[in-house]
Amino acid sequence: MRLLKFISVAAIIIACIFCLVSFLKPIRYSNSCGEDNLYRYRMGIYQIQTNTLKEKELQKLGGLLSFTGIQNIRCPNELERQRYKMLAQAIDSTNRSLKWRLVKDDLWINKKGDIGLKEVIAIGSEGFTFVDSYLTRMGFNTEEPLNTIIDTSTFQKLNSAFYKDKKHIYRHYAMAYGGSFSTFEEADHATFVALSDCYAKDKNHIYENREGILKNVDYKTFKVKSTVSGCFAKDKNGYLSWSDRITGDGLNDEYVKKAISELDK
Numbered sequence: 001m002r003l004l005k006f007i008s009v010a011a012i013i014i015a016c017i018f019c020l021v022s023f024l025k026p027i028r029y030s031n032s033c034g035e036d037n038l039y040r041y042r043m044g045i046y047q048i049q050t051n052t053l054k055e056k057e058l059q060k061l062g063g064l065l066s067f068t069g070i071q072n073i074r075c076p077n078e079l080e081r082q083r084y085k086m087l088a089q090a091i092d093s094t095n096r097s098l099k100w101r102l103v104k105d106d107l108w109i110n111k112k113g114d115i116g117l118k119e120v121i122a123i124g125s126e127g128f129t130f131v132d133s134y135l136t137r138m139g140f141n142t143e144e145p146l147n148t149i150i151d152t153s154t155f156q157k158l159n160s161a162f163y164k165d166k167k168h169i170y171r172h173y174a175m176a177y178g179g180s181f182s183t184f185e186e187a188d189h190a191t192f193v194a195l196s197d198c199y200a201k202d203k204n205h206i207y208e209n210r211e212g213i214l215k216n217v218d219y220k221t222f223k224v225k226s227t228v229s230g231c232f233a234k235d236k237n238g239y240l241s242w243s244d245r246i247t248g249d250g251l252n253d254e255y256v257k258k259a260i261s262e263l264d265k
Contacts, residue, residue: 038073045073084124091123091131100134105157106172107150108134115146122176135172135181149183158194161209173210186213196224198231198242211243225262232259239263 026039026048038061039046047059061073098110100118108116116134123129138144154166162184163170169187173180188202199222200207206214206222208231221236231242239246239260246256 080124081128084128088123088129088131091133095132103152105155105163107152107155115150115152117146117172117181119172119174119179121178127176133178138182140178140180159197159200159209162194162200164192196226199224199233208243214243216245223263228259228262230255230259232263234263
């Protein structure tokens with residue numbers, strides 16, 4: 001009886017010491033989450049990370065029951081996925097409530113009369129999921145409303161980035177988490193035409209969708225072909241992929257060689 005009492009008291013003392021130590025100093029928490037930054041700390045389970053300012057950031061994942069091992073925690077990546085899922089559902093719900101409908105060429109209108117350029121954006125790290133989004137203002141959705149700029153009756157899509165109406169050339173600069181839409185002031189409106197899904201030109205310049213004016217190309221000999229898969233072009237000085245010259249080992253890539261073969265025909 002005395003031995004049992006002694007063992008019980010010793011266990012309580014050890015537990016108290018462990019709790020006191022873990023309250024003052026994080027103790028690594030073994031788990032099945034695959035995370036190496038989880039700790040027993042302050043009578044709970046915490047994820048402890050260091051930000052870019054070298055400051056500690058704590059996120060509580062479990063309480064006393066998890067601390068004592070009675071209850072498992074939900075893994076941080078599972079909680080993160082749940083947050084992303086809820087955010088995507090909220091955006092989808094808002095879109096449905098606004099009753100967006102297609103006008104023409106990626107241009108949509110909602111029940112309030114707002115015009116928006118539709119794009120698909122990523123939600124969460126590494127594109128956990130994707131949702132429809134609408135740019136209703138110029139720039140990164142922060143400037144003038146599209147309603148005040150675009151002439152919808154003459155609006156047309158030229159390629160995957162450039163659009164045109166009777167007054168302006170526009171460029172949609174796509175990005176994973178939301179792009180921008182702006183007037184493309186560099187272009188000559190009267191002579192601007194798309195050459196392919198990746199390139200365009202006017203009387204002055206050759207343009208690539210993301211780079212804009214291509215300064216490293218020969219205007220007169222610049223060439224694209226509709227039969228080429230991907231963003232490739234050619235001039236008298238060689239070959240391009242997007243806005244970059246293809247040189248060195250890049251010329252030996254099988255995908256590139258196939259594109260070059262088509263351009264040379």
